Amino acid sequence: xxxxxxxxxxxxxxxxxxxxxxxxxxxxxxxxxxxxxxxxxxxxxxxxxxxxxxxxxxxxxxxxxxxxxxxxxxxxxxxxxxxxxxxxxxxxxxxxxxxxxxxxxxxxxxxxxxxxxxxxxxxxxxxxxxxxxxxxxxxxxxxxxxxxxxxxxxxxxxxxxxxxxxxxxxxxxxxxxxxxxxxxxxxxxxxxxxxxxxxxxxxxxxxxxxxxxxxxxxxxxxxxxxxxxxxxxxxxxxxxxxxxxxxxxxxxxxxxxxxxxxxxxxxxxxxxxxxxxxxxxxxxxxxxxxxxxxxxxxxxxxxxxxxxxxxxxxxxxxxxxxx
Amino acid sequence: xxxxxxxxxxxxxxxxxxxxxxxxxxxxxxxxxxxxxxxxxxxxxxxxxxxxxxxxxxxxxxxxxxxxxxxxxxxxxxxxxxxxxxxxxxxxxxxxxxxxxxxxxxxxxxxxxxxxxxxxxxxxxxxxxxxxxxxxxxxxxxxxxxxxxxxxxxxxxxxxxxxxxxxxxxxxxxxxxxxxxxxxxxxxxxxxxxxxxxxxxxxxxxxxxxxxxxxxxxxxxxxxxxxxxxxxxxxxxxxxxxxxxxxxxxxxxxxxxxxxxxxxxxxxxxxxx
Ligand code: HEM
Ligand code: FES
Numbered sequence: 001x002x003x004x005x006x007x008x009x010x011x012x013x014x015x016x017x018x019x020x021x022x023x024x025x026x027x028x029x030x031x032x033x034x035x036x037x038x039x040x041x042x043x044x045x046x047x048x049x050x051x052x053x054x055x056x057x058x059x060x061x062x063x064x065x066x067x068x069x070x071x072x073x074x075x076x077x078x079x080x081x082x083x084x085x086x087x088x089x090x091x092x093x094x095x096x097x098x099x100x101x102x103x104x105x106x107x108x109x110x111x112x113x114x115x116x117x118x119x120x121x122x123x124x125x126x127x128x129x130x131x132x133x134x135x136x137x138x139x140x141x142x143x144x145x146x147x148x149x150x151x152x153x154x155x156x157x158x159x160x161x162x163x164x165x166x167x168x169x170x171x172x173x174x175x176x177x178x179x180x181x182x183x184x185x186x187x188x189x190x191x192x193x194x195x196x197x198x199x200x201x202x203x204x205x206x207x208x209x210x211x212x213x214x215x216x217x218x219x220x221x222x223x224x225x226x227x228x229x230x231x232x233x234x235x236x237x238x239x240x241x242x243x244x245x246x247x248x249x250x251x252x253x254x255x256x257x258x259x260x261x262x263x264x265x266x267x268x269x270x271x272x273x274x275x276x277x278x279x280x281x282x283x284x285x286x287x288x289x290x291x292x293x294x295x296x297x298x299x300x301x302x303x304x305x306x307x308x309x310x311x312x313x314x315x316x317x318x319x320x321x322x323x
Numbered sequence: 324x325x326x327x328x329x330x331x332x333x334x335x336x337x338x339x340x341x342x343x344x345x346x347x348x349x350x351x352x353x354x355x356x357x358x359x360x361x362x363x364x365x366x367x368x369x370x371x372x373x374x375x376x377x378x379x380x381x382x383x384x385x386x387x388x389x390x391x392x393x394x395x396x397x398x399x400x401x402x403x404x405x406x407x408x409x410x411x412x413x414x415x416x417x418x419x420x421x422x423x424x425x426x427x428x429x430x431x432x433x434x435x436x437x438x439x440x441x442x443x444x445x446x447x448x449x450x451x452x453x454x455x456x457x458x459x460x461x462x463x464x465x466x467x468x469x470x471x472x473x474x475x476x477x478x479x480x481x482x483x484x485x486x487x488x489x490x491x492x493x494x495x496x497x498x499x500x501x502x503x504x505x506x507x508x509x510x511x512x513x514x515x516x517x518x519x520x521x522x523x524x525x526x527x528x529x530x531x532x533x534x535x536x537x538x539x540x541x542x543x544x545x546x547x548x549x550x551x552x553x554x555x556x557x558x559x560x561x562x563x564x565x566x567x568x569x570x571x572x573x574x575x576x577x578x579x580x581x582x583x584x585x586x587x588x589x590x591x592x593x594x595x596x
Contacts, residue, residue, distance in 0.1 A: 205495040306499035316501035
C-alpha cells in the first residue's frame with residue numbers, strides 16, 4: 001500500500017456547489033411526492049439527475065486523467081513581500097515565552113476542573129437514578145400476604161395435609177405456588193392449634209417431600225377468591241421429610257436429622273378468622289422440643305435457607321432485608 | 324527484480340491496483356485502522372508458540388458464537404412467566420432451524436466455559452501469568468466469574484422445573500454469603516420470592532448487562548495480549564534473558580513466582596523490561 005502523498009498541496013478539487021444542488025433536487029422530489037407528484041417530482045428529478053451527473057463528473061476527474069482545475073491563488077491576505085526575507089517559525093524572537101516544563105495556567109486548570117466536575121455531575125444525574133431503579137424495588141413492597149386456607153373443618157384433627165396454595169394468585173399466578181405441611185393439633189387453652197411447616201428446605205430451598213404415603217385418592221381442591229386454589233392431600237409423614245436435592249432429612253416436626261441443612265424447617269404463623277384458617281408470616285426455626293400443640297418452638301426472624309440464625313455463625317448474617 | 328516486474332505492468336493493471344488501493348488508503352489516512360490491523364496480524368510472537376496458544380482464540384470464538392446465536396434466539400424468546408416455557412418449546416419444535424440454533428447456544432455455553440478453563444490451565448501451566456502479565460490474569464479471573472454468571476442467568480430462561488429449582492438453589496447459595504448475602508439474594512430475585520420479576524431481570528442481565536461487560540473485558544484482555552506479547556512455552560530453549568548473548572537475565576529484581584515469564588514478546592515488540 002502506498003502512503004498518500006499530499007504534502008502541502010491543497011486538496012483537490014475545490015469546493016463545489018453541485019452536491020448541494022443535487023440535494024435540493026432530491027428534496028424537491030420528496031416534497032413533490034406529497035404536494036404534487038405529477039409536476040414537482042419530474043422537476044426535482046431533472047435537477048437531481050443533472051447536478052448528480054455534474055457532481056460525478058467533477059469528482060472522478062482525477063481518475064479519468066482529465067486535467068485538474070488549477071487552484072487560483074487566494075486574493076486578499078497580508079500584502080505580498082517586503083524586502084526582508086520571511087523568518088521561519090522556528091527562528092527569531094518568541095512571541096510568547098515558552099512554558100516551564102509542567103507549568104499550568106489558571107485557565108487551563110479551570111477548564112480541566114470544569115470538564116471533570118461537569119462530567120461527574122452529568123454522569124451522576126444519569127447513573128444514580130438508574131442504579132437506584134435497578135436495586136431499590138427489589139427491597140420494597142415485600143412482606144407476606146394473608147392466605148385463606150379454607151374452613152377449619154377441612155383439617156381433620158390429628159392428620160397431616162399436604163396443602164398447596166398460591167401466595168399471589170392475582171399477580172404471579174402459578175409461579176407463586178407454595179406448599180406447606182399442616183396438622184390440626186386440636187384445642188390448646190381453648191384456642192385452635194395448628195402446626196404449619198414450610199416445605200422449603202433449610203439447606204438451599206428445594207421442596208422437601210414427606211417420607212410416607214401421600215393419599216392422592218383423597219385429594220380435595222377448593223377454589224378461593226381471585227384465582228386462589230387450595231389443594232389438600234392427606235399424608236402420613238411417618239419418616240419425617242426428605243429433600244431430593246442433597247439428601248437433607250427432617251423429622252415430623254421439621255427438626256434437622258441429617259444432611260446439609262443448617263437448621264429445622266421454617267414454619268408459618270396462623271390465625272383463625274370467621275372459622276377459616278388464615279396463613280400468616282413465615283419464620284425460621286432452629287429446633288422444636290416436644291410434639292404437637294405442646295411443642296416448644298425455637299423461633300427466629302425469617303432467614304434465607306442456609307443461613308444460620310443461632311450459634312456463633314449468626315454473626316455472619318447481622319442484617320436481613322426488610323421482609 | 325521487483326522494479327523490473329513493476330515496469331512490466333500494463334496500464335490496465337496499474338489502474339486496477341490504484342482502484343483497489345484507493346479505498347484502503349482512504350481508510351488508512353483517516354483512521355490508521357489498516358496500519359493497526361497490520362500491526363496486530365504481523366506482530367512478533369515467539370517462534371515456539373504452539374497449539375495451546377490457540378485456546379484463548381478458541382474461547383473468543385465460542386463467545387462470539389454465543390453472542391450471535393443468543394441475539395437470534397432473542398427474536399423468538401418471550402421472557403415472561405406465562406410464555407417463556409412455551410416460546411422455548413416453539414423454538415425447538417416448530418420454528419425452522421430453531422432446534423439447531425438453540426442447540427448451538429445451549430451446548431456452546433458449556434463449550435465456552437470449558438474452553439475458558441482450558442485456556443486458564445495453559446496460562447497457569449506455562450507460567451504466563453507472571454510479570455508483566457499479572458493484570459491480564461486478573462482480568463481473566465473477572466471474565467471467568469462473569470462468564471459463569473452469564474451461564475447462571477441463562478439457565479433460568481427455559482423456565483422448566485430444572486431451570487426453576489436450579490435457580491432457587493443458586494440464588495439461595497448466594498444468599499448464604501456472609502453479611503451482604505441475604506441482600507444479594509433479594510437483588511437477584513427482584514424480591515423475597517422468585518417470580519415474574521426474576522425472569523425479566525435475569526433476561527436483561529443475560530442479554531445486555533453481562534455480555535456488554537464481557538465484550539469490554541475481552542477488549543482490555545486482548546489489548547494487553549497485544550501490548551505485552553505472548554509467552555513462549557516453559558521448555559523454550561530461549562529462556563528469559565538469554566536471547567541477547569552476554570546479557571544478564573532481566574528479572575527486574577524479582578524471584579520465584581513473580582519472576583518474569585520466559586522470553587517476553589513485549590520486549591521484542593519494543594517494550595521495556
Ligand atoms: C472470555 C474469556 C477469555 C478470552 C476470550 C480470552 C482470550 C485470550 C486470548 C485470545 C489470548 C492470547 C493468547 C492465548 O490465546 O493463549 C489470551 C491470553 C491470556 N489470557 Fe485469556 N481469555 C479469556 C479468559 C481468561 C481467563 C479466565 C484467564 C485466567 C484467569 C486468562 C488469562 C490470560 C493471560 C494471563 C494471558 C496472557 C498469556 C500469554 O501472554 O502468554 N484469560 N486470552
Ligand atoms: S436443598 Fe435440601 S438438601 Fe440441599
